[in-house]
Amino acid sequence: MVKExxxxxxxxxxxxxxxxxxxxxxTALLAKHNANILDISQTLLEDLFSMIMLIDIEDLSLDFExxxxxxxxxxxxxxxxxxxQNEEVFRYMHRI
Amino acid sequence: xxxxxxxILETVKMIETENFDIRTITMGINLRDCSHPDIDILNKQIYxxxxxxxxxxxxxxxxxxxxxxxxxxxxxxxxxPISIVANACKEENYTSIAQTLxxxxxEVGVDFIGGFSALVHKGYTKGEKNLIQSIPEALAKTDRVxxxxxxxxxxxxxxxxxxLEMGQTIKKAADLxxxxxxxxxxxxxxxxxxxxxxxxxxxxxxxxxxxxxxINIGVSGPGVVNNVVNKIPExxxxxxxxxxxxxxxxxxxxxxxVGQRASEMLGIPFGIVDLSLAPTPAIGDSVANILxxxxxxxxxxxxxxxxxxxxxxxxxxxxxMASSSVGGLSGAFIPVSEDQGMIEATKVGALSLExxxxxxxxxxxxxxxxxxxxxxxxxxIAAIIADEMAIGxxxxxxxxxxxxxxxxxDVGDEVKFGGLLGEAPIMKVSKFxxxxxxxxxxxxxxxxxxxxx
Numbered sequence: 251m252v253k254e255x256x257x258x259x260x261x262x263x264x265x266x267x268x269x270x271x272x273x274x275x276x277t278a279l280l281a282k283h284n285a286n287i288l289d290i291s292q293t294l295l296e297d298l299f300s301m302i303m304l305i306d307i308e309d310l311s312l313d314f315e316x317x318x319x320x321x322x323x324x325x326x327x328x329x330x331x332x333x334x335q336n337e338e339v340f341r342y343m344h345r346i
Numbered sequence: 347x348x349x350x351x352x353x354i355l356e357t358v359k360m361i362e363t364e365n366f367d368i369r370t371i372t373m374g375i376n377l378r379d380c381s382h383p384d385i386d387i388l389n390k391q392i393y394x395x396x397x398x399x400x401x402x403x404x405x406x407x408x409x410x411x412x413x414x415x416x417x418x419x420x421x422x423x424x425x426x427p428i429s430i431v432a433n434a435c436k437e438e439n440y441t442s443i444a445q446t447l448x449x450x451x452x453e454v455g456v457d458f459i460g461g462f463s464a465l466v467h468k469g470y471t472k473g474e475k476n477l478i479q480s481i482p483e484a485l486a487k488t489d490r491v492x493x494x495x496x497x498x499x500x501x502x503x504x505x506x507x508x509x510l511e512m513g514q515t516i517k518k519a520a521d522l523x524x525x526x527x528x529x530x531x532x533x534x535x536x537x538x539x540x541x542x543x544x545x546x547x548x549x550x551x552x553x554x555x556x557x558x559x560x561i562n563i564g565v566s567g568p569g570v571v572n573n574v575v576n577k578i579p580e581x582x583x584x585x586x587x588x589x590x591x592x593x594x595x596x597x598x599x600x601x602x603x604v605g606q607r608a609s610e611m612l613g614i615p616f617g618i619v620d621l622s623l624a625p626t627p628a629i630g631d632s633v634a635n636i637l638x639x640x641x642x643x644x645x646x647x648x649x650x651x652x653x654x655x656x657x658x659x660x661x662x663x664x665x666x667m668a669s670s671s672v673g674g675l676s677g678a679f680i681p682v683s684e685d686q687g688m689i690e691a692t693k694v695g696a697l698s699l700e701x702x703x704x705x706x707x708x709x710x711x712x713x714x715x716x717x718x719x720x721x722x723x724x725x726x727i728a729a730i731i732a733d734e735m736a737i738g739x740x741x742x743x744x745x746x747x748x749x750x751x752x753x754x755x756d757v758g759d760e761v762k763f764g765g766l767l768g769e770a771p772i773m774k775v776s777k778f779x780x781x782x783x784x785x786x787x788x789x790x791x792x793x794x795x796x797x798x799x
Contacts, residue, residue, distance in 0.1 A: 318412055335413070336413045
């Protein structure tokens with residue numbers, strides 16, 4: 251039996267070359283699926299765009315895997331790298 | 347920001363550009379309750395047990411991969427040593443059991459299944475004799491089955507009869523798969539002090555001290571360590587060791603997280619994280635490159651053993667802080683054919699069998715994935731095994747030999763296995779005979795180190 255385990259928050263990272271509409275398109279997709287943005291940070295190092303978002307996925311209107319797939323399609327369209335990961339990954343790796 | 351941006355980008359970079367991955371999720375399954383004198387019934391019971399117990403393994407692994415965004419490269423199964431499971435069988439040829447394991451592995455979608463194994467460090471039972479005799483045919487007729495034999499331990503010494511027999515078995519396994527450069531021998535490993543919970547192939551099996559089923563994780567990340575080492579070319583050894591330790595900590599934490607989640611989702615206890623640095627043929631994902639990053643022109647030159655000792659120890663220290671259940675082999679692997687840096691070092695003549703043997707005294711395993719001329723005799727291979735077992739026995743550590751006497755190939759040629767098994771230039775072995783030594787028979791007694799009680 252596969253048990254579902256609780257997943258509440260996730261970290262979304264976007265890396266790539268800067269262009270118009272990255273933030274708009276990513277946040278629109280998140281809003282569409284009821285993912286609430288808790289925190290956001292964006293930097294531009296020369297031409298490299300990097301955005302990190304902490305999102306609440308408690309009330310997500312679809313499952314994590316499907317959201318991941320849609321983000322993957324968006325990443326191809328925007329030609330940037332988008333990665334959605336359970337926040338535990340970062341908590342575990344850098345904290346005891 | 348609720349998170350440190352630098353930490354998040356560091357993690358993402360490890361995965362995206364430094365080949366960081368979870369090398370394997372290995373499910374250990376007890377097969378002792380499948381025993382039956384009739385081998386057909388035994389096979390049926392083994393097949394049913396594995397395909398029931400592991401039916402969700404790949405699905406769960408894929409789900410975790412998606413959720414954490416960390417690739418999980420291999421999904422594997424280890425089972426109770428078949429020599430124990432089949433001990434009651436009237437049939438002496440166990441090849442059909444290997445074929446059953448192969449079929450079950452394909453059914454549940456795992457890439458390797460380990461446990462076509464025997465432990466004979468002190469002597470043979472009937473089942474162990476039968477199993478070892480079945481190994482060459484079993485490995486030739488299956489794709490995913492791995493075999494291992496433990497012939498020595500610190501507590502019992504070296505079973506030299508078994509060492510000689512394994513020399514012959516390796517030769518046969520290679521000869522029966524001559525059309526594939528001797529691939530059979532690449533799936534067969536000979537051990538001293540074999541761990542019972544190792545998740546890595548070809549040596550994985552489900553030990554008799556283990557529970558009914560267990561989840562073991564093998565983490566990796568030579569690329570990540572390589573990168574941090576290359577960033578600090580001027581650092582002294584203390585700083586170098588400290589940096590590696592911190593990196594090993596982070597890598598192992600991921601293994602711990604994945605193991606706990608997999609255990610929770612499958613309802614099977616979490617066993618251990620094996621924090622071995624396991625190289626792949628991918629450029630940069632190399633243990634040899636880490637040693638070269640420390641300042642050696644090529645892996646294998648003078649200083650290599652010291653560099654590897656530092657690396658292996660720092661990896662263990664970092665890992666042991668990161669998880670309370672570290673086990674398996676845990677350290678650095680030095681398989682030649684699976685490591686682009688080792689292949690390069692061999693090609694330029696920097697790395698030899700003798701140097702590799704010295705390296706195994708300070709790293710986590712042994713002579714691994716080394717191709718030697720097809721003309722190498724069974725006695726010479728047995729003598730190489732004996733040397734390696736002696737290092738493990740005296741130093742109270744695991745050592746192993748996975749060697750491929752590539753049929754019809756000689757020094758200057760190469761073997762190609764493809765995938766994770768990679769490719770290797772043929773290495774030179776001594777031309778002088780060890781025949782009289784290995785033909786003596788009997789057991790090298792347990793060393794004084796065994797008397798610890």
